Amino acid sequence: MPEISTLGYVVFDASNLDEWEGFATRILGLQVGARSADTLRLRMDEREQRVIIERGDEDDLAALGWEFDTAAELKAYVVRLRERGVDVVEAGTELARARSVEKVYYCADPTGFRHEFFYGPAHAPLARVFHSPLLAGGGFVTGALGVGHVFAVARDKAESVRFYTEVLGLKISDYIRDPEVIPGVEVDAVFMHARTGRHHSLATGVVPSKKRINHLMIQVRSLEDVGLAYDRVREAGLPVIMDLGQHPNDRMISFYVATPSGFGLEYGWGGIVVVDADWNVRSFSKLSYWGHRFSLPAPPVAA
Numbered sequence: 001m002p003e004i005s006t007l008g009y010v011v012f013d014a015s016n017l018d019e020w021e022g023f024a025t026r027i028l029g030l031q032v033g034a035r036s037a038d039t040l041r042l043r044m045d046e047r048e049q050r051v052i053i054e055r056g057d058e059d060d061l062a063a064l065g066w067e068f069d070t071a072a073e074l075k076a077y078v079v080r081l082r083e084r085g086v087d088v089v090e091a092g093t094e095l096a097r098a099r100s101v102e103k104v105y106y107c108a109d110p111t112g113f114r115h116e117f118f119y120g121p122a123h124a125p126l127a128r129v130f131h132s133p134l135l136a137g138g139g140f141v142t143g144a145l146g147v148g149h150v151f152a153v154a155r156d157k158a159e160s161v162r163f164y165t166e167v168l169g170l171k172i173s174d175y176i177r178d179p180e181v182i183p184g185v186e187v188d189a190v191f192m193h194a195r196t197g198r199h200h201s202l203a204t205g206v207v208p209s210k211k212r213i214n215h216l217m218i219q220v221r222s223l224e225d226v227g228l229a230y231d232r233v234r235e236a237g238l239p240v241i242m243d244l245g246q247h248p249n250d251r252m253i254s255f256y257v258a259t260p261s262g263f264g265l266e267y268g269w270g271g272i273v274v275v276d277a278d279w280n281v282r283s284f285s286k287l288s289y290w291g292h293r294f295s296l297p298a299p300p301v302a303a
């Protein structure tokens with residue numbers, strides 16, 4: 001089975017693009033690639049876009065963009081999905097242009113967002129090299145490891161995990177089952193990786209939430225940039241969901257802030273990479289090694 005390389009981009013449906021632009025550029029250190037009345041395209045690296053915000057009223061995850069290295073791998077993958085009974089749509093040039101890629105196919109997730117499969121992402125010209133005045137330590141960890149990771153809220157965990165592993169072909173990294181992350185709230189989550197091995201590109205579990213996404217994680221190259229971002233969040237008075245802490249499975253040192261759409265943004269450093277040849281799947285009983293104290297009366301955010 002041809003494999004997904006990584007999670008190349010994410011698409012959100014959001015009601016307030018101005019607020020998102022300020023949050024992304026003045027707090028997170030992203031750069032605006034392009035902005036129109038209905039779309040905000042955000043850059044993290046040499047790509048034209050990594051995080052796409054489309055105007056809407058859902059304030060939720062719209063699509064995950066799964067990346068393939070070549071047209072042949074993408075085509076073979078789509079054939080296999082169809083053999084497995086998945087209704088895969090071949091998108092026209094309009095969607096490919098909107099995603100700044102050569103070719104896109106898509107299908108539906110059991111929880112209502114879209115999985116898009118693509119190859120050939122557009123790179124920005126050198127004259128528009130990625131630069132954020134906020135980042136002190138060399139930018140974001142992207143490249144072959146992709147945009148970051150997403151925690152998708154499952155309605156039926158078994159159904160979601162079956163779809164992500166048996167249909168999409170993601171591999172299990174590990175599990176966290178924390179019986180009481182805060183009093184009365186359990187976390188029961190599954191973490192999955194793609195071929196290039198970011199510890200997880202997608203995680204899922206049943207958490208109390210009306211949204212399809214719990215959080216997006218983006219990773220910086222230096223721990224100092226996590227501290228600087230944390231200071232900017234505090235100084236701006238933005239709602240911190242979970243304070244600084246470290247997860248036991250991906251070892252990420254991170255904090256969680258609420259985005260303008262209400263779901264979480266995990267800002268992290270130090271996440272590990274899975275090498276399949278010597279990886280053993282494990283299960284952890286605590287969400288965090290240390291820290292990650294909840295500072296909002298909000299649904300729990302898992303690694």
Ligand SMILES: [Fe+2]
Nearest residue numbers: 217266302303
């Ligand atoms: Fe996370």
